[in-house]
Amino acid sequence: xxxxxxxxxxxxxxxxxxxxxxxxxxxxxxxxxxxxxxxxxxxxxxxxxxxxxxxxxxxxxxxxxxxxxxxxxxxxxxxxxxxxxxxxxxxxxxxxxxxxxxxxxxxxxxxxxxxxxxxxxxxxxxxxxxxxxxxxxxxxxxxxxxxxxxxxxxxxxxxxxxxxxxxxxxxxxxxxxxxxxxxxxxxxxxxxxxxxxxxxxxxxxxxxxxxxxxxxxxxxxxxxxxxxxxxxxxxxxxxxxxxxxxxxxxxxxxxxxxxxxxxxxxxxxxxxxxxxxxxxxxxxxxxxxxxxxxxxxxxxxxxxxxxxxxxxxxxxxxxxxxxxxxxxxx
Numbered sequence: 575x576x577x578x579x580x581x582x583x584x585x586x587x588x589x590x591x592x593x594x595x596x597x598x599x600x601x602x603x604x605x606x607x608x609x610x611x612x613x614x615x616x617x618x619x620x621x622x623x624x625x626x627x628x629x630x631x632x633x634x635x636x637x638x639x640x641x642x643x644x645x646x647x648x649x650x651x652x653x654x655x656x657x658x659x660x661x662x663x664x665x666x667x668x669x670x671x672x673x674x675x676x677x678x679x680x681x682x683x684x685x686x687x688x689x690x691x692x693x694x695x696x697x698x699x700x701x702x703x704x705x706x707x708x709x710x711x712x713x714x715x716x717x718x719x720x721x722x723x724x725x726x727x728x729x730x731x732x733x734x735x736x737x738x739x740x741x742x743x744x745x746x747x748x749x750x751x752x753x754x755x756x757x758x759x760x761x762x763x764x765x766x767x768x769x770x771x772x773x774x775x776x777x778x779x780x781x782x783x784x785x786x787x788x789x790x791x792x793x794x795x796x797x798x799x800x801x802x803x804x805x806x807x808x809x810x811x812x813x814x815x816x817x818x819x820x821x822x823x824x825x826x827x828x829x830x831x832x833x834x835x836x837x838x839x840x841x842x843x844x845x846x847x848x849x850x851x852x853x854x855x856x857x858x859x860x861x862x863x864x865x866x867x868x869x870x871x872x873x874x875x876x877x878x879x880x881x882x883x884x885x886x887x888x889x890x891x892x893x894x895x896x897x898x899x900x901x902x903x904x
Contacts, residue, residue, distance in 0.1 A: 576728045579696035579742040588742050589703035592617075592712060597624060599717045599731040600700050601744025602692035604665050604752050604769070605724040605866070606731050607636065607714030608739075611704075612646075615679040618713050624735060627720040632682035634667050634753070634799055635689050635711040638701035645710045646687050648673045653780040654758035660779035663693035665753040665769050669796055680713040686759050686796045696744035715799055716752065717741075721904065723808050723869045726750050730870060750863035751893050755798050756784065764790060766798045768892040770862055806897050807904030808869040810835065810877045814902050817842075820881050824849075835872040838883035850875050854883060858890040865894060869901070 577584035579601060588598045595617045598609045608624065610617035612635040622629045635646060640662050643650055647670035650658075654668050672678075672687040681687045689711075692698065704712055716724040717731040725731045728743035754769030756776065764785045765773065776784045815823075817840040824831060824842055831846035839854045852868050855861045872880050882898060885891045 575737050575739075576732055576741045576743050579699075579744040582699075584742065585696070585699050585703050588700055588740055589707055589709070591740055592704050593707040593709055595620075597621065597739060598700075599728065599735070599739055599741035600697055600712075600714065601694050601728070601742060601747065602636070602697045602714075603694045603747060604692070604749045605726055605747055606717045606728065606741075607712075608717035608731075608735075609636070609700075609712040609714040611709050612677045612680045612711040612713040613709070618679040621713060621715060625715065625718070625720045627715065629679070630682045630797070632684055632688060632797055632799060633680045633713040633715050635677060635680055635687060636697070636701055636714045637689060637691050637711045638698060638705050640691060642705075642710055643670070643689055646673060646676055646689060647671060651758055651761070653763055653782050654756075656780045657756060657758070657763070657776065661771065662691040663698065664691070664771075665693070665749050666690065666771060667753045667755045667799075669755065669757045669759055669766070669798060671759050677711070677713070682797060684796050686757075688755065688798060690753055694744055694748075696742055700742060721805055721807060723806055723866050723873075723901075724752060726863075726866050730867075746863075746867070748863065750865055750867070751897055752799070754893070757787070757796060757798070759796065760790065766796075768896050770859060770893050772889050773892070774889065803900065803903050805900040805904070806866070807901050808873045808880065810873055810880045812869075812880045812882060812898070812902040812904070814884050814898055815881050817883055820883060823881065833876060833878040835875065835877035835880045836882075837868055837872075837880065840883055850877055854885075858885070858894055861885070861891075861894050865897060
């Protein structure tokens with residue numbers, strides 16, 4: 575059921591559900607999460623079962639305030655502390671060494687753990703209510719079936735899991751793609767997943783060069799949420815194309831183009847009335863905010879093939895390029 579996130583009683587009921595070992599859908603500024611008590615292996619197992627997610631694929635633990643980091647992390651390097659100070663609450667997940675005996679299931683069995691403090695008023699109210707009930711952190715992957723398109727509205731979550739799941743409605747997500755993930759367990763910051771925070775901002779905040787995961791051996795990099803090669807996929811097949819290739823394909827198909835959707839910055843000559851077209855904003859942040867909702871809309875319209883114009887090759891588009899590349903790999 576969808577509940578108003580601005581209602582304190584609804585927030586309290588959601589926190590009580592978490593304390594009792596249940597699952598709750600909740601909004602963040604990035605995407606909606608599917609939450610459970612991070613300290614309860616049984617509750618966390620419910621997340622994996624509901625999503626159809628492998629149990630060794632770690633979850634991000636959401637906390638209400640930065641001082642809760644030490645509930646889960648055995649140490650915080652100075653550069654990680656600077657990142658937390660600069661971007662929390664906000665769309666940044668830091669991976670830190672995990673305290674022994676804490677949140678093992680949420681960490682996917684790893685000796686590291688991903689932590690985030692979201693910048694959404696409903697999320698923060700929910701997390702604070704959980705904390706007051708003795709739940710220090712809420713494990714919260716995106717509230718969708720594993721590998722599919724992330725939800726950016728409460729209605730998306732309800733479509734995924736039905737009316738039985740309690741969902742706090744916080745409106746459409748302002749950011750629209752998942753948080754940047756920085757591994758802080760290797761002595762140097764390593765970007766495992768780009769988001770809306772540009773690398774230059776991360777480097778300025780932490781005072782160090784932020785490495786790519788390709789700069790380290792695979793064995794040295796922890797598993798992290800949303801980093802599988804194929805991810806974020808709609809039901810329709812996604813193809814990334816340049817504008818010329820899209821126009822040529824449209825010309826070849828002509829009026830017969832059906833069950834095809836196009837998401838592009840370029841205006842095309844379209845002869846078919848059965849083709850679905852959405853204009854991609856020229857701004858990276860605006861595209862990120864609407865990206866997953868657009869993919870879900872195309873599925874709802876019956877598209878079987880989605881042609882997406884390659885986003886610009888500039889740093890501010892890194893997060894969008896990452897999500898589109900993984901969607902097209904599915």
